[in-house]
Amino acid sequence: xxxxxxxxxxxxxxxxxxxxxxxxxxxxxxxxxxxxxxxxxxxxxxxxxxxxxxxxxxxxxxxxxxxxxxxxxxxxxxxxxxxxxxxxxxxxxxxxxxxxxxxxxxxxxxxxxxxxxxxxxxxxxxxxxx
Amino acid sequence: xxxxxxxxxxxxxxxxxxxxxxxxxxxxxxxxxxxxxxxxxxxxxxxxxxxxxxxxxxxxxxxxxxxxxxxxxxxxxxxxxxxxxxxxxxxxxxxxxxxxxxxxxxxxxxxxxxxxxxxxxxxxxxxxxxxxxxxxxxxxxxxxxxxxxxxxxxxxxxxxxxxxxxxxxxxxxxxxxxxxxxxxxxxxxxxxxxxxxxxxxxxxxxxxxxxxxxxxxxxxxxxxxxxxxxxxxxxxxxxxxxxxxxxxxxxxxxxxxxxxxxxxxxxxxxxxxxxxxxxxxxxxxxxxxxxxxxxxxxxxxxxxxxxxxxxxxxxxxxxxxxxxxxxxxxxxxxxxxxxxxxxxxxxxxxxxxxxxxxxxxxxxxxxxxxxxxx
Numbered sequence: 001x002x003x004x005x006x007x008x009x010x011x012x013x014x015x016x017x018x019x020x021x022x023x024x025x026x027x028x029x030x031x032x033x034x035x036x037x038x039x040x041x042x043x044x045x046x047x048x049x050x051x052x053x054x055x056x057x058x059x060x061x062x063x064x065x066x067x068x069x070x071x072x073x074x075x076x077x078x079x080x081x082x083x084x085x086x087x088x089x090x091x092x093x094x095x096x097x098x099x100x101x102x103x104x105x106x107x108x109x110x111x112x113x114x115x116x117x118x119x120x121x122x123x124x125x126x127x128x129x130x
Numbered sequence: 131x132x133x134x135x136x137x138x139x140x141x142x143x144x145x146x147x148x149x150x151x152x153x154x155x156x157x158x159x160x161x162x163x164x165x166x167x168x169x170x171x172x173x174x175x176x177x178x179x180x181x182x183x184x185x186x187x188x189x190x191x192x193x194x195x196x197x198x199x200x201x202x203x204x205x206x207x208x209x210x211x212x213x214x215x216x217x218x219x220x221x222x223x224x225x226x227x228x229x230x231x232x233x234x235x236x237x238x239x240x241x242x243x244x245x246x247x248x249x250x251x252x253x254x255x256x257x258x259x260x261x262x263x264x265x266x267x268x269x270x271x272x273x274x275x276x277x278x279x280x281x282x283x284x285x286x287x288x289x290x291x292x293x294x295x296x297x298x299x300x301x302x303x304x305x306x307x308x309x310x311x312x313x314x315x316x317x318x319x320x321x322x323x324x325x326x327x328x329x330x331x332x333x334x335x336x337x338x339x340x341x342x343x344x345x346x347x348x349x350x351x352x353x354x355x356x357x358x359x360x361x362x363x364x365x366x367x368x369x370x371x372x373x374x375x376x377x378x379x380x381x382x383x384x385x386x387x388x389x390x391x392x393x394x395x396x397x398x399x400x401x402x403x404x405x406x407x408x409x410x411x412x413x414x415x416x417x418x419x420x421x422x423x424x425x426x427x428x429x430x431x432x433x434x435x436x437x438x439x440x441x442x443x444x445x446x447x448x449x450x451x452x453x454x455x456x457x458x459x460x461x462x463x464x465x466x467x468x469x470x471x472x473x474x475x476x477x478x479x480x481x482x483x484x485x486x487x488x489x490x491x492x493x494x495x496x497x498x499x500x501x502x503x504x
Binding site for chain 2: 051052054055058059062064065066068069072
């Protein structure tokens with residue numbers, strides 16, 4: 001994020017008198033980074049094709065219907081857009097966009113989780129001691 | 131030499147106690163046996179007289195001394211009094227609201243300036259001054275000019291004017307006495323005021339009430355009071371708006387402003403809970419707590435009116451299009467069983483699923499015929 005800002009500032013000519021040594025604060029928009037935005041787009045696609053996928057999948061996986069129909073269903077599923085696959089989504093941290101080490105019920109990374117827990121911001125979370 | 135009898139001693143003590151202002155020398159003199167200060171003539175007399183005569187002489191001298199003492203005491207008292215008069219002792223100052231302002235009826239109604247003006251006018255004009263005054267008061271009072279608070283709160287003086295004909299409004303009021311003392315502010319705070327809710331209420335009040343700067347600004351730019359009273363329904367309407375009722379339904383130009391205004395109004399009326407019971411009531415209303423009797427489907431607003439039979443008996447959706455036998459039927463029956471056991475879908479969603487299958491199989495009808503499934 002900082003790099004992006006710096007690059008944009010470089011484009012501005014120095015004759016305008018804008019100082020390039022501005023203190024960079026964390027920009028808090030809805031998305032932390034582009035990976036998060038991409039993940040969000042994939043999820044939208046997943047929701048769009050969810051019903052179709054479910055029906056085709058049931059046809060695929062059952063053993064009652066004839067094989068030919070099953071094959072046909074399989075072909076149809078492959079034709080659907082890639083981003084409609086739910087496996088392409090990642091459970092990123094909502095605050096830092098960390099892809100790994102997330103505490104799923106809270107949807108945040110373990111580092112953020114620990115920080116919030118220490119400051120008593122997580123309901124029902126206490127230091128383990130036994 | 132005079133002997134000090136016990137009785138005399140007692141008397142001396144009593145006198146000393148009663149009049150503590152006696153100086154030490156005088157006290158010493160009365161008690162002492164020393165004759166040097168005393169009158170030598172009396173001494174000589176005492177020496178010459180017989181014992182009986184001595185006693186009488188003693189009594190006389192005692193009486194003389196007592197009288198002298200009393201005189202001295204009186205003088206002292208007088209001096210004390212004069213001294214007292216000269217002293218300036220501090221007294222309690224008058225408190226602000228302790229005295230009542232006495233105000234005439236006219237002032238009570240109209241304000242001091244107006245009353246003074248009326249008095250001046252009545253003096254200048256010829257005729258019955260009281261009548262003029264009363265008429266003026268009537269006229270001005272009908273305009274309903276505002277009166278200052280301190281005058282309203284003050285008591286009204288009884289007017290001595292005799293009743294005149296016609297009976298005047300001011301006379302009627304003059305006959306009455308209004309005793310209003312300035313309300314004492316509550317010094318002792320109740321429990322509710324001390325509590326957190328009380329403090330929050332206080333804060334809300336402070337915020338809702340205008341700041342002194344704003345109120346002073348308002349006074350400066352306040353419009354003058356109307357000289358003529360406007361009546362809304364006296365004159366004939368202009369007829370500009372054909373359907374005035376429809377105007378009320380018009381949407382506001384600033385919807386978010388309206389929403390915030392509504393929110394402000396709600397907050398002005400709402401108070402934070404004063405005890406745990408009120409808090410729990412507010413939680414229940416918000417849906418955070420279970421309502422009694424417990425309803426498992428509390429919060430499921432989507433499908434409250436839908437009966438469970440519609441969720442379970444889905445065969446009716448297969449009636450139209452599905453073949454009675456074959457793998458397709460078998461498959462669709464499995465689908466219906468699965469959907470009937472699923473609590474997460476709504477009835478509409480289940481119907482849509484079944485329709486989706488119908489469409490799919492309708493698209494594959496040729497393939498199915500070839501396979502012999504249909």
